[in-house]
Amino acid sequence: MENWKENRIVFWVTALPGVFWLTVFFLIPLALIWGMSFGEKTSIVDIEVTGTLANYVRSFESVYVQIIWKSIWISALSCALCLAIAYPIAFGICFSPPKWRPLLLLLIILPFWINLLIRTYALIAVFRTRGTLNFLLEWLWNLAFMDKLIGPYQPLELLYNNGAVIVGMVYVFMPFMVLPLYATIERLDRSYLEASLDLGASQWTTFWKVTVPLTMPGIVSGVILVFIPMLGMFLVPDLLGGTNAIMIGNVITDQFKAANDWPFGAALSFLLMYVTFLALALRAFIGARSRGRVGV
Amino acid sequence: MTYKPRFMTSRRSLLKGTGAAFIGLTFMPYKSMAEEEKKLNFYNWDTYIGENTLADFNSATGIEVKMDLYADNAELFAKLKEGNPGYDVIVPTNDYVERMITAGMLEELDQSKIPNMANIADAFKDAAFDPGRKHSIPYMWGTLGHGYRKSKVEDAGSWKASLVGETHSGRIALLGDGESVIGIALKYLGHSFNSVDPDHMKAAEELLIAGKKNIKTYADDNGQDLLASGEVDLTMEWNGDIIQVMAEDDDLSYVVPEEGSLLWQDCVCIPKGAPHPNNAHAFLNYILDADAGAHIADTIQYATANAAAKAKMSEEYTSNPGIFPSDEVIAKCEPSLYSEEKTKLRSESWTRIQAA
Numbered sequence: 001m002e003n004w005k006e007n008r009i010v011f012w013v014t015a016l017p018g019v020f021w022l023t024v025f026f027l028i029p030l031a032l033i034w035g036m037s038f039g040e041k042t043s044i045v046d047i048e049v050t051g052t053l054a055n056y057v058r059s060f061e062s063v064y065v066q067i068i069w070k071s072i073w074i075s076a077l078s079c080a081l082c083l084a085i086a087y088p089i090a091f092g093i094c095f096s097p098p099k100w101r102p103l104l105l106l107l108i109i110l111p112f113w114i115n116l117l118i119r120t121y122a123l124i125a126v127f128r129t130r131g132t133l134n135f136l137l138e139w140l141w142n143l144a145f146m147d148k149l150i151g152p153y154q155p156l157e158l159l160y161n162n163g164a165v166i167v168g169m170v171y172v173f174m175p176f177m178v179l180p181l182y183a184t185i186e187r188l189d190r191s192y193l194e195a196s197l198d199l200g201a202s203q204w205t206t207f208w209k210v211t212v213p214l215t216m217p218g219i220v221s222g223v224i225l226v227f228i229p230m231l232g233m234f235l236v237p238d239l240l241g242g243t244n245a246i247m248i249g250n251v252i253t254d255q256f257k258a259a260n261d262w263p264f265g266a267a268l269s270f271l272l273m274y275v276t277f278l279a280l281a282l283r284a285f286i287g288a289r290s291r292g293r294v295g296v
Numbered sequence: 297m298t299y300k301p302r303f304m305t306s307r308r309s310l311l312k313g314t315g316a317a318f319i320g321l322t323f324m325p326y327k328s329m330a331e332e333e334k335k336l337n338f339y340n341w342d343t344y345i346g347e348n349t350l351a352d353f354n355s356a357t358g359i360e361v362k363m364d365l366y367a368d369n370a371e372l373f374a375k376l377k378e379g380n381p382g383y384d385v386i387v388p389t390n391d392y393v394e395r396m397i398t399a400g401m402l403e404e405l406d407q408s409k410i411p412n413m414a415n416i417a418d419a420f421k422d423a424a425f426d427p428g429r430k431h432s433i434p435y436m437w438g439t440l441g442h443g444y445r446k447s448k449v450e451d452a453g454s455w456k457a458s459l460v461g462e463t464h465s466g467r468i469a470l471l472g473d474g475e476s477v478i479g480i481a482l483k484y485l486g487h488s489f490n491s492v493d494p495d496h497m498k499a500a501e502e503l504l505i506a507g508k509k510n511i512k513t514y515a516d517d518n519g520q521d522l523l524a525s526g527e528v529d530l531t532m533e534w535n536g537d538i539i540q541v542m543a544e545d546d547d548l549s550y551v552v553p554e555e556g557s558l559l560w561q562d563c564v565c566i567p568k569g570a571p572h573p574n575n576a577h578a579f580l581n582y583i584l585d586a587d588a589g590a591h592i593a594d595t596i597q598y599a600t601a602n603a604a605a606k607a608k609m610s611e612e613y614t615s616n617p618g619i620f621p622s623d624e625v626i627a628k629c630e631p632s633l634y635s636e637e638k639t640k641l642r643s644e645s646w647t648r649i650q651a652a
Contacts, residue, residue: 043399063651070651128525129526129527160512160513238516239516242511242512243513243514244508244650245513246651257374259639260370261640
């Protein structure tokens, strides 16, 4: 099809299922929740959309701002760790022999076949006081005769703290980071790297000046794909976090369940969405500016 | 090409399946019909019915029961809030029974169809949250208490051990349900579980924040697992959950602390818009039967409110203080009462406690 204007029927026939899906299962429910965020509870079950901003005002109470800020830094840190680990993995897969690639990719996707809840419970079994990792460390400790020299092994407290939440998030979202990175690194024209090395740039300079800028689209989509769901995560902090684990996702879940305050929950959800849109707009703005400067 | 015919049949059976699903989805009120179809949609907690109860009910009445599961009252409420998706029988806890009655979400029971209501123990024949038992029949009841490791914890007899927590720092789990935890803190401070007095609430919040440094985690519904796996030595949990792990580990025990606790009661109700109300009444009557009730209690090991069923149970069950606390203990316990104000205040307070 050269031009959709010349082939309107084909265009609409192909576009209709997608448009229908997007409207019925995405836009309409989203609009309902958006409307609810300007509503008030009039009884236990009824919500009236009154156009009030009270829910948004309440979202800016210090306790919620504090929780949102915590969610942002936990997500940012987890996302950065995810990127730092996923980049070499994606690179390794791209530069592995072609016949190995499907298998390696399969290994990355494999955890998706198991439910998120079960994967998180599996992490508990690994990290708890009497868990796999502590047993392994104890075995190594005794193997090195440390129990004779220093004393019996003291199990590490690996669960129920922020560290456990970050490890859990990195583990859960890793495939979402590896796949877009793999897609861009695979398309990378390797002659650029050879040219850079031939012209005397070190490996280090080549990586930062050539590889990273060329794979930036993959990095950006990976970060977006990982950071945004991390921001709304409630299951991992619930199961792996300690007494301070609460993130904004937990507060939102609570509004829709125990607290039965859907309007406030809707406002908090949309606040996250506004922040996300703002970040994306900022990215587009910066992207446009840097493109203008480099003149690509 | 060989698998093409197979694909055809599978698609045909898929169509048939869809047809069946649509029949299942037409949750029309069948009241006008003389005879209801022999089906019942039961929405229940996990592991909360006798092993053979549904099959026995089916052979007694020919009614086929389809059971879905929920994990907490909030989930049940959220699911039914926007209209009944087709359930005939649900099992909410007392405060949610009250909430759902207030919201007009429960069908009034036709007591003439439930002659076995005579089997209900005297203490449960009436209820403050449902006067005259118009909307609910009692199912199981129990308490909130301390589950603990006997060799490590000696002071489990007071809530101080888990709320202040200095004696077992880092080895304690509290419940993840803020409304109950705050209620217990109020109880420890000598107030009512249901207090909404600002001074009382503030004191409870401060107590819980001060104790946080000694708490390992707020366990969602797995305090018994943390206790059994040795992750903690002391946990605030529901009696039934602890009794289940006590069966596997002799070193574990359960006690209701001396300051008193929460007394809960799960009820069986028929939600508004139930597609098979006659079958639902038959089911309610069936679980109040002496033998059927005893079989349920035998499987799930919770305290039954069915006196005729209890009379058929073994000494081991009826004299277990974890299941049936003494009258003296019960006298110090309170039920959770429903109030929108309480829910809102506790939810906000719980968020502040966790963020502190």
